[in-house]
Amino acid sequence: MADLSVRGLTKHFGAVHAVSELSFEAPAGVITGFLGPNGAGKTTTLRMALGLVTPTAGTALIGGRRYADLPHPRRTVGAVLEATGLHPGRTGRDHLRILAGPARAASSRIDEVIDLVQLSESADRRIRGYSLGMRQRLGLAGALLGDPEVLILDEPANGLDPAGMAWLRGLLRELSGRGRAIVVSSHVLSEVAQTVDQVVIVDRGRLRYAGSLDGLGDSLESAFLELTAAD
């Protein structure tokens, strides 16, 4: 099973040092929480891992390879970066059919992922009528099409109600139990504390902490605020 390995990753946008010499591992079979305040560089890091942004320096390797060098990218890594890019006039099922081509997924897999994200009742309705939580579920279904070894989720709990969050936690646990490496960025620290096995905390593009939740003491929130306080 593949992992995500970030080594010396750096991205400058002109004078903005979005990510600076960042290194961490997200191993197979582990849920890694990727945390940081607004503008810390989380999305930029995840976009570099997915080959959407070219690093200024360093590497992000998935199963030992750069995204661009993966022979079967959609089977190796699935990602939900934002619940955008959904055509409002399409049904959820049509959206997945369009994605299924590049993911080389069988059509039976479309039904499977619709079940997995519990969208069976809405799959044939137009996306225009979907709630934010339903869009999140559809995004997740798309990421799961190729049954990827590494799953990268940017704010997946956004828009989910408490039952939805509990459901998502169960799904991520099941996937990590089957050896998937899961990276979840989030602002909802209480949710993260219940879901993840380890955390990576970044602030202003730099690593502040990588390790177990236990290593941060009793309160993730206090540790987070201390680690990301302005100098």
Ligand SMILES: Nc1ncnc2c1ncn2[C@@H]1O[C@H](COP(=O)(O)OP(=O)(O)OP(=O)(O)O)[C@@H](O)[C@H]1O
């Ligand atoms: N394409 C870009 N051009 C210029 N600056 C950018 C670009 N993308 C990101 N940045 C800057 O890089 C920094 C890191 O942004 P990024 O979106 O990675 O942070 P983030 O941790 O995901 O934040 P948030 O939690 O608010 O989504 C910010 O200062 C942002 O303005």
